[in-house]
Amino acid sequence: METLGFLIDGFGVALAPHNLMFALMGAFLGTLIGALPGLGPANGVAILIPLAFTLGLAPETALIMLTAVYAGAMYGGRISSILLNIPGDEPAMMTCLDGYPMAKQGKAAEALAISAVASFMGSLIATIGLILLAPLLADFALTFGPAEYFALFLLAFATLGGITGKNPMKTVVAACIGLMIATVGIDNTGVQRYTFGVLELYEGVDFIIAIVGLFAISELLFFIEEKAGGGKAQMSVNKLKLTWADIRGILPSSVRGGILGFIAGVLPGAGASLGSFIGYTLEKKVVGKKGYFGEGDPRGVAGPEAGNNGASSGALVPMLTLGVPGSGTTAVLLALLISLNITPGPLMFTQNADIVWGVIAALLIGNFLLLVLNIPLVGIFVKLLSVPPMFLLPIVTMIAFVGIYSISNTTFDLYFMVAFGVAGYVLRKLEIPLVPIILGLLLGPEMEKNLRHALDISDGDWTILWDSGLAIGLWVFAAAGLILPYIVGPILRRRMKVAAGAATAGGPEGD
Amino acid sequence: MTFNDRIFGILMLVLAVAYGWGATQFPEPFGGAESIGPETFPYLLAVVLGLSSLYLIVRPDPDNAWPWSRTGVELVIAVAVLVLYAALLQPLGFILGTTLAVGTLCWRMGAAPVRAYVTGAASGVVVFLLFNFALDLALPLGVLSFLEVS
Numbered sequence: 001m002e003t004l005g006f007l008i009d010g011f012g013v014a015l016a017p018h019n020l021m022f023a024l025m026g027a028f029l030g031t032l033i034g035a036l037p038g039l040g041p042a043n044g045v046a047i048l049i050p051l052a053f054t055l056g057l058a059p060e061t062a063l064i065m066l067t068a069v070y071a072g073a074m075y076g077g078r079i080s081s082i083l084l085n086i087p088g089d090e091p092a093m094m095t096c097l098d099g100y101p102m103a104k105q106g107k108a109a110e111a112l113a114i115s116a117v118a119s120f121m122g123s124l125i126a127t128i129g130l131i132l133l134a135p136l137l138a139d140f141a142l143t144f145g146p147a148e149y150f151a152l153f154l155l156a157f158a159t160l161g162g163i164t165g166k167n168p169m170k171t172v173v174a175a176c177i178g179l180m181i182a183t184v185g186i187d188n189t190g191v192q193r194y195t196f197g198v199l200e201l202y203e204g205v206d207f208i209i210a211i212v213g214l215f216a217i218s219e220l221l222f223f224i225e226e227k228a229g230g231g232k233a234q235m236s237v238n239k240l241k242l243t244w245a246d247i248r249g250i251l252p253s254s255v256r257g258g259i260l261g262f263i264a265g266v267l268p269g270a271g272a273s274l275g276s277f278i279g280y281t282l283e284k285k286v287v288g289k290k291g292y293f294g295e296g297d298p299r300g301v302a303g304p305e306a307g308n309n310g311a312s313s314g315a316l317v318p319m320l321t322l323g324v325p326g327s328g329t330t331a332v333l334l335a336l337l338i339s340l341n342i343t344p345g346p347l348m349f350t351q352n353a354d355i356v357w358g359v360i361a362a363l364l365i366g367n368f369l370l371l372v373l374n375i376p377l378v379g380i381f382v383k384l385l386s387v388p389p390m391f392l393l394p395i396v397t398m399i400a401f402v403g404i405y406s407i408s409n410t411t412f413d414l415y416f417m418v419a420f421g422v423a424g425y426v427l428r429k430l431e432i433p434l435v436p437i438i439l440g441l442l443l444g445p446e447m448e449k450n451l452r453h454a455l456d457i458s459d460g461d462w463t464i465l466w467d468s469g470l471a472i473g474l475w476v477f478a479a480a481g482l483i484l485p486y487i488v489g490p491i492l493r494r495r496m497k498v499a500a501g502a503a504t505a506g507g508p509e510g511d
Numbered sequence: 512m513t514f515n516d517r518i519f520g521i522l523m524l525v526l527a528v529a530y531g532w533g534a535t536q537f538p539e540p541f542g543g544a545e546s547i548g549p550e551t552f553p554y555l556l557a558v559v560l561g562l563s564s565l566y567l568i569v570r571p572d573p574d575n576a577w578p579w580s581r582t583g584v585e586l587v588i589a590v591a592v593l594v595l596y597a598a599l600l601q602p603l604g605f606i607l608g609t610t611l612a613v614g615t616l617c618w619r620m621g622a623a624p625v626r627a628y629v630t631g632a633a634s635g636v637v638v639f640l641l642f643n644f645a646l647d648l649a650l651p652l653g654v655l656s657f658l659e660v661s
Contacts, residue, residue, distance in 0.1 A: 054648050169566045173523060176560035180530060183553055191537050191549040194530075217593065224589050224620060225578050390620035391627075394613040395634050401596065402605075402638060406648055414597035422590055429575050430519050448552040455547040 003135055010357030014365050019064050022057070023362050026068030027369045033069065034076020035381045036392060041073030042328040042435075043215040047396065049208055049336050050403030059340040060355045064362040066336055067316075070329055071123060071366050074312050075374055078115045078305055079381055083108055092308065094276040098293060098300030105296050109378070110246065114298050115305040116374040117247055118254040122306030123367045125258035126265065126313035130320075131360060133266065134349070137321040141346035146453035147465050151474035153447045156324040158481035160436050167431070168482045174432050178440020179447070181205050188449070200412050207335055207441040209404055209417050214434050216400040217421020220393050222428070250302035253283050257306030264307070265314020265326070274492075275314075279307025313363065320356060321346060323446070328435040334442055516571030523564035531557030588619055604653020609635030 013019060033044030045066055052062040081092040082099035095115060102111035144152065157175040158168075184194045185204030195201040257279035264275035283303035284293050293300045312329070319325040323344035325334045337344045342352055349356055374381075404417050424434055451465075458464035466472050534553035578586060596612035603611075614631030618624050642648045 054642075055646060167572060169563050169570075170572075172563040173560065173567065176527075176556050176563065177523075179556050180526075180553075180560070183556070187549045189549055193537060193549060193553070194533060220616075221586055221589060224585050225582055227582070227621070388622075390617055390622045391630050393620070394616035394631070397593070397616065398609055398613050398634060398638065401600070402642065402650070405600065405650075406642070411597050411600060414600065415594065418590065418593045418597060421593070425586075429577065430515055431572060431575065432519075451552055451555075452547050455551070460547060 003131060006135075006353055006357045007131060007361060009354060010359075010361035011365075013060055013354055013358030014064060014361035019061050019358070019362070020365070022061050022065040023068045023366050024369055024373075026065035027072045027366050027373055030069035030072020030074075031076040031370070031373065031381055032072075032384060034073035035079045035384050036076075036387060039219075039392075039396065040215075040328075041070060041077070042332050043219060044073055045069055045329055045332045046208075046211045046215050046335075047400050047403060049332070049339070050212070050407050051399075052336070053339070054403070054406040059342060059352075060358045062340065063333075063336065063355060063359050064366075066333060067359050067363055068366040068369070070312070070333065071309075071363065072370055073329075074123075074309050075116065075119050075370050076381065078119070078308075079112065079378070080385055082111045082115065082301070083382065083385065092276070093273070094280040094304035095301060095308070097280065097304075098295075098297050101294070101296035102298070102301065107296070110298070111296075111301055112378050113375055114246070114250055115301050116371060116378075118250060118257065118302035118305040119309040120367055120371040121251070121254035121302075122258035122261055122309035123313050123363070125255065125306075126262040126310040127360065127363045127367065129259075129262045129266075129310075130313060130317055130363070134317055134321050134356075134360075137317065138346040138349040141322055144346075144470070145468070146450040146457070147467060148471050148474065149450040150447060150454060150465060151471045151478065152322060152324060153443050153450070155474050155478040155481065156318075156326070156443070157436055157439065158478040160326070160433070160439060166485070168485050170430075170432050171436050172482070174427070174434070174436035175440045177432075178437035178442075179444045180440075181210070181437075182441050182444025183448070200410075205416075205441070206407070206413070207438065208339060208407065209413050210420050210441055211332060211335060211438055212400050212404055213417040213420025214424035214438065216396060217418060218424030218428055218434075220397050221421065221425040223389050223393050246298065250298050253287075253299040253302040254306040256282060256286065257303040258310040261307035261310025262314040265311035266317045275311030276304035276308040279310075280304040316363075320344065320348065320359075323348075324443070325439065328438070331435055331438050331442060335438070338442060513571035513573060515574045516567045520564040520567030520571070523567070524561055527557045527561035527564060530560070585619055589616060592616055592619075600653075601651045602653055604655045605650040606632070606635045606639050606655055607653060609638070 014023065029048070030041075030044070033039045034041060048066060048069060052065060055062075057065070077087070077092045078095050078099070081087045081095040082103050085096050085100040087093040087096055099111045099115065102108065157171065160171055160175075182204070184201055186192050186195070186202055192202070257276075260278050260282060261275035264278060280293075280300065280303050283299055284291065287293075287297075287299055291297050291299060312327075315326045315330045316333075319330040319334055323334065325331040334344055342348060342355065400417070401414060404413050405411075407413065427434060427437075454464050455462070458467075466475055531554060534550040534557065537548070537550050577583070592612055592615050596608055599611075600608045610628060610632040612631070613634055614624075614628035617627035617630050622630070639650055642650050
């Protein structure tokens with residue numbers, strides 16, 4: 001039971017008073033970010049990264065705080081799905097189906113409480129899964145050579161769109177753009193590439209600036225375009241009347257949803273949206289005729305909500321063990337790791353064991369904190385829903401400015417951020433996904449290093465890239481990730497759309 | 512209409528060619544050329560981007576409408592405000608710059624002008640105080656620097 005020992009050490013890190021305080025703060029901020037209109041989890045975490053630096057936090061503290069934000073945002077996202085029938089992000093779409101009818105029947109508080117319990121169960125199951133699976137996967141990943149890593153990175157890009165993705169070619173274009181930006185600067189043989197003699201470009205493009213620009217600034221521009229500044233009407237929530245019997249009633253659904261969600265989160269290309277979709281469909285099948293799904297069945301809230309949270313914790317497995325994130329928000333967390341000078345990947349489990357296990361323990365603690373925060377404080381979060389975006393988004397933009405400015409105290413970075421924001425707006429209009437660009441920026445240097453390494457070993461023979469069984473397997477999966485969306489994608493998307501029915505799609509970028 | 516993807520595809524094709532050509536211009540690294548140099552990875556990217564942008568040109572998706580007229584003007588105003596905010600942050604100082612930038616953005620997004628600028632000023636002052644005193648991080652005071660307590 002080596003793992004158990006590490007986990008206990010991890011609790012030692014996570015329970016240190018200041019870490020606990022930052023976890024609580026992160027959980028609160030995260031729920032806020034999830035609940036506020038126009039601030040997706042990826043966006044929220046991105047804005048907080050520069051602030052975590054300026055606070056001068058220790059690596060494990062910064063990481064604990066931002067994972068708590070990540071977990072919290074998943075909790076917060078469901079509030080608007082249930083009360084307003086507007087999913088805060090794509091995975092929350094399925095929660096609308098039964099959550100909103102419950103709210104209409106005057107059971108909003110129950111729906112919120114049930115979803116909080118289900119979210120908790122989902123995350124708990126997935127975190128346990130993470131504890132069991134991550135060390136195994138990390139051990140396995142130690143056998144990877146440079147060629148396998150190169151193939152793995154390709155796999156990450158190829159499956160990023162997910163099998164429900166619309167146009168895989170656009171993912172490829174986006175990944176290329178990101179990787180190209182990553183090549184700017186002085187490479188590791190000392191050659192300047194694409195710097196055009198501009199001093200600020202010698203060290204390359206700071207990916208934090210790119211992320212904040214692409215997410216936060218483009219979001220502002222989208223809100224302006226849609227004239228969505230008005231905000232929503234005040235909502236009131238009835239008094240909570242939840243019995244133990246109700247909670248017992250949704251437990252099996254939560255467990256099923258959580259396990260499915262975890263699997264969907266770990267697998268490349270599935271993602272949280274698919275997790276919550278499968279969670280809902282399975283619930284419908286299992287419960288069968290006894291259920292009244294679509295008309296406010298609490299199990300229809302619990303299943304997808306557990307699935308959604310399970311998937312978001314599951315998505316941390318490939319990010320922590322392989323250094324390959326599977327979603328927008330985990331990509332942003334990876335950005336944090338890299339900028340803290342921690343090389344993500346299997347070695348992190350041995351070299352930075354305290355940090356990894358501290359974060360995992362923090363996830364467990366964070367979930368308890370979130371459950372405790374969410375049930376009594378839900379009234380506050382509900383009030384926040386009606387903050388009009390016309391005040392909120394300019395302030396968020398200002399905070400993004402402050403964060404970026406405080407990294408280097410130069411205005412050059414600010415112009416850069418605005419430029420990225422405008423580019424992000426145009427790309428989103430063209431339906432070019434932004435997450436592959438960010439992943440390209442993050443993984444570019446590692447990817448090139450592994451390519452060079454592999455080709456150095458083979459003395460320039462390119463066949464080394466598909467020389468081992470493992471590498472071939474990864475290539476096959478990568479190819480499948482690009483081809484499957486053409487075959488399965490339209491069918492799955494149609495089904496999700498039919499199931500979602502009235503629920504309006506669309507929301508902030510990333511999950 | 513399928514102009515967007517076609518035009519974007521052509522732009523990306525141009526980028527791919529320019530990027531690939533740029534890679535041929537790298538100086539030889541110190542210690543002589545090896546089987547794989549600084550230009551290998553860029554070549555690979557240029558080829559992949561070139562091929563995928565050709566695909567976009569041949570099989571474009573339907574267009575999303577661009578906001579022309581009023582909304583387009585609002586967007587240009589917003590970008591201009593952001594650029595000016597960046598430019599004036601140091602000379603004008605954080606508090607005044609934020610009041611103007613956040614205020615203008617709130618106003619253009621539909622808030623009443625007075626409330627908009629009050630929000631801007633309040634958020635500016637709060638964040639300034641928070642950063643300078645609680646977090647010990649100096650934001651520029653600019654023209655308000657006579658207020659500085661030293």
